[in-house]
Amino acid sequence: MPGIRRRRTGRPFETFEPPRDSTVALGVVSATALVVLLGLLSESAVWLLGLLVFLPGTASALCTVRQTRFVAAWTVLVVTGTVLVRHAEGEPWLDSVLMALFTLALAGASVYACGRRIEREGEMLRLRSTAAAMQRHILHPLPLLTDDALVNGVYEPVQEDRLIGGDIYDVVESPWGTRVMIGDVQGKGLAAVGAAFAVIGALREAAHREPTLTALADALDAAVARHNSYAEQTGEDERFVTALLLNIDAHDQVQAANCGHIPPTVLHDGALTTPSLGSGVPLGLAELAAEPVTVDWFPFPPGATLLLSTDGLTETRAPDGTFYPLDERLAELAGLSPTDLPQSLYDDVRAFAGPGSRHDDVAILTVRRSPGRGA
Incomplete structure (x- = not known):
């Protein structure tokens, strides 16, 4: 099975140049x-x-x-x-x-x-x-290409001197298709980063073992539960993680398991649609749920683009308290290529928030079918 092919596009470190x-x-x-x-x-x-x-x-x-x-x-x-x-x-x-x-x-x-x-x-x-070397092993640099999907995007932690924040993503090529995850760890700080590592590590291992998204979600929930058990012993706060899991294969539909995360948006022929997905509980809280996580299907035709994001995008406020109008801005930016769309959205949401505003971690991904799959 071919592995993920990725192009490393990290930003160079900015160093202060002394005067002449x-x-x-x-x-x-x-x-x-x-x-x-x-x-x-x-x-x-x-x-x-x-x-x-x-x-x-x-x-x-x-x-x-x-x-x-x-x-x-x-x-x-x-x-x-x-x-x-x-x-x-x-x-x-x-x-x-x-x-x-x-x-x-x-x-x-x-x-x-x-x-x-x-x-x-x-x-x-x-x-x-x-930290940059660690990041390349923990959060793979975008874009990421598999036999089924091409994933591009922007990842910006809230602290400029911290390369890894509470928002997470990953793309794993499995025997059953490409598994795409985007998530958001509750809270900030090193404890939140530890929970992020636990989820990413569990995904990369379980994606090759579990044939269904429900079983994959259960494995990730168990990883967060184990992390919380260790955190409790060391006196740290317990965490939960909202996550959206997708399985993309050769079919024109996508499987999705939503664990309390923001649903995706499908951009196709200038139209925007938000699939109706069930919203399960976040990872780490499955024991409190009355029902197990479910898998939904929604259309992903050739030429369409999936937009995935964290609440750092949707919950950004303007100085007057107004939330960022994602659907309205997406309609204006829908003509951009999937490569340019994430950065344009990121720049737009920062301009919307205004100078001096406090920012949350932001992850914005676009997903298209790989060349040769009808993209």
Whole structure:
């Protein structure tokens, strides 16, 4: 059986670029000239203390260690020279010595702080590189291609420094067709990520063993229950996971098992339809359900696109409290290709929420039949 073929499209890490040496030198000289001029006009060395001596502190946050050393040395020389001139004009020795010592101490602290900042940035870059390697094994990079389906999309965790959030997805090619899952773990933090790992690991194992979606859903529910049992022993909160499971094969219909998740949307020939699916309880809560999870069927004709998402899309609010009008926006964006649609929706929902708004994890997937399957 052929395996999943995937194209890795991870975003490169964004690193801060320090200013050029010429820019630093020009800025320092300009600031020095301005401060000295103000000090001469005011006939008070307080201007130097209040404005110039903090240049090294600014450099420590923006520049390299070498550049910060230059700024610190320049500042010490200028301040020391200025206070000597002030002393020659009658400034008390105590004031001159205190200002020079203060400038020297601040310059040394700035160089040290710059070194510590760059060291931490290097450690963070190494950690993010390790996290990226983990992500490639936990959340496969999109797009994903199997013999039955082509899955594309956007995944954005709520915290920019965390590559894996509470929203999850996966695509597994099995003997009975391609199993597609999208889910949302209740809560945030490392405990939620642990539950996400448990579900993804169980899916990849059980998808090759269980011939039906009901049995697959039971296996995932058992995985969440085991995770909750361990969480209870360690004093962590228990979690549940909403999930939508799909099975796509050569037929023109799709099997779906909905475990408390948002139903999919079918886009075909400019029309939008939402299949009527039963809504079972989320994974981890099956013991509380009166009835077991059921499997529904809905049409998935050649050329159609399935849109799957988490509540980070549907529950986004505008500044006035209005929910994101997904169906209305989908009707406007329906002409886009399945490759461009997820990113366009993501950009649109962020613009809808407005700047400075708090965002939830977002996962948006489009599913089409693979080339050769009538797509």
